[in-house]
Amino acid sequence: MDPQTAAFDRIRAVAVPAVLVVVAALLGAGLWRVPEAVPAAQPVPAWAIDPTPIRRPVLKPEYEVAGFSMRCSDCHDLFPSPVETDRPLTQHTEIVLKHGINTRCFNCHHPTRRDFLVDDRGGEIPFDQPPLLCARCHGPTYRDWLHGAHGRTDGFWNKQMGPQEHRKCVECHDPHEPPFPPMPPAAGPNTLRMGEQGAPHEPEAVHNPLRIYQQGAGREPVAGAVAGEDAHE
């Protein structure tokens, strides 16, 4: 055996176990770890789980003037408003009426008895019963609301076990601008089954079954692999 091979043997006899010992020590001490595949939890904003209705109307004929809460009749008994025309409002200018073709105040508000709303025959509807007013035009929706097929039902499903409350029209809809207001959506899914963690959404790749696999391999989704994108039945 020549001296070179012998020296090599000797080095190897020490080096191989030494490397093994170092690797094992690193593993054992937990210094060498596979990075966590699971991202930290993102806190959910409080509004996303808040069950209160979007509006809390007073359901009374009240109006705020300079910090004072007045009944509508407090002023309107003294100052009858002029006959309705299409001129711009001089009072109540903060009210912007965006109610479709319903562009007249006195379609809903009583023209003379201002603490009331008005029904089809010129009679009075109290402010705390707005569904009666809305029912004049929105019959099918009113019918659904009466039976609980439209609108929120809060409280208990079982009325024997606890109170139940049907939310009234104006607790979701602003009568002067009735469409339900758009809102920002709460955070989307970031789950293991629903795509790569934290990946920006790629609409064209949603239904590529190999998407997660390809992204995992650090590759972009293959353009031709997207199937059935215009299969809207």
Place this chain on the structure above:
Amino acid sequence: MSDTDPGSESPRLTRRGFLRKGAAAAAGGAAVAAALSPLRDLAPDDIPTIERLFQKHYKEMTPADKERIFARIEREVKARHGVKTRLTDPPPLDGVEYVYALNISRCIGCRKCVHACVAENNTARAPEIQYIRVLQMPKGSQNVESSDHHYDPPVVPQPDSYYMPVQCHQCAKPPCVKVCPTEATWQEPDGITVVDYDWCIGCRYCEAACPYWARRFNFTEPEVPEGSLNPDMSYLSNRPRRKGVVEKCTYCLHRTRRGRMPACVEVCPTGSRKFGNVLDPESEVAYILRHKRIFVFKEDVGTVPRFFYYFDERGSRYHEPIAPVQPGADA
């Protein structure tokens, strides 16, 4: 070179041989230690006790068994989450069969239901487990495969889309129950399919069998942030799960069996979600099933869901600004 060293007691023991064998033994020992190192991450309650190993199936528990087992689970939850909880087991109500109805004309896709559900049911925040998926689809289509559950526009609803939340349909013929090899999941008399998390072996057959993608698997130890554990919990619904078990929506049975609404119904800002007893002809869901236009999602798979989608005569017009009629203007 010779292996014998003159003067030594044993001709077989040389310095080189000693070093070589000693190093190999040290490396071997260290490798074994390294292989066992994950054991250091075990919490004391990860090691199964005799009591837990021989726990009876939920349906075979006597009231005394339940009291003992629930007390033990309460202790485990206290040890793991530091929260004193009350584990209950509300029984199904007589003459009640739960049905869910969801108005897709009114759903705006805000996802509040998703997060209320997570908070109520103590599902894992990391990795996220969510029972509800809200699908965004173009109006005039219903292609689930091209639907989008990652949508994130500045506001919802988007004018050209509608939103269809999907969750467990509590089927009357549940395929997930049929495939379970350990009978860890079954249908209760009120129609809710539940899981005994202590009997689930994590085979995920049920997850594969479900046509609604309603079951979720805990790939890791579920992480619920400190202070956000919902202490109102029941054995069959929202008690904390462990790694390696399947879970699913239970219509919040710890709430609904006490007459309350599920969390997703309570939080829905639009009132699109309806819940009740279909056997009560006066209930909202019974009215909806009789009078509204209903469809059953994936009706063709024949699982007879207790979850119905309905819609209005005319869709909500939230996206169509109606130009006011200008007085004096000719049509």
